[in-house]
Amino acid sequence: MQQDQTKTVKSEGGLQLLDKVRTYCIGLPEVAEQVDSFGHTSFRVSDKPFVMLGEHGEDGSLAIKTSPATQEILLQQDQTEYFKTPYIGQHGWVSIRFANRADWQEIEELIQEAYLRTAPKRLIRLLDR
Template structure:
């Protein structure tokens, strides 16, 4: 089954490779293509990154909390995604350059919000 959200472009694959590299350092991460065609990174069944591509280019959403979401939304490269934004999730604006050092920290935080205590403890030791 083909989905229009699936990553196809060179830029999308480069972004996906960077996200994968960050997630490889995190224990028990699973990468799946969900029912909507999003490339989704999960830990113990809980999503913490969802990636897709549209006509505007590739982008992804990541788990955050409301306090951090408010701070991140003040930066031009982020926005509140529909459907999941009210839960604190943040999305990258398509076509905007990203600071991958900052993204590494934000995606690790997203993982820590989704991971069970045992894995959080393992990662933070």
């Protein structure tokens, strides 16, 4: 299920980020894209979000569900661009400043971790094949 991207993300940077995240997430089993009531685009598995995008000025904003341990590691890095996601950071969500300029391989690894933390075991087994 894919939503009209113009509903939430309009800046060039936001659209580029959405395209990258969408390309990666749609390759995972049974992922759906949905716009929530706050206007954030989320990628979900079994109707549970594991990645959310919004817009912050001329750049897209990206939030990823992580484990508390991963979140702590990301937040403790020197000169980190990671920060606790407002309102849901206490549940392990981490956001990334300037996500378009971040190390995309690291973001893909975090997205995969988020998917694995959220997906039911039957879908995780599909990835193992």
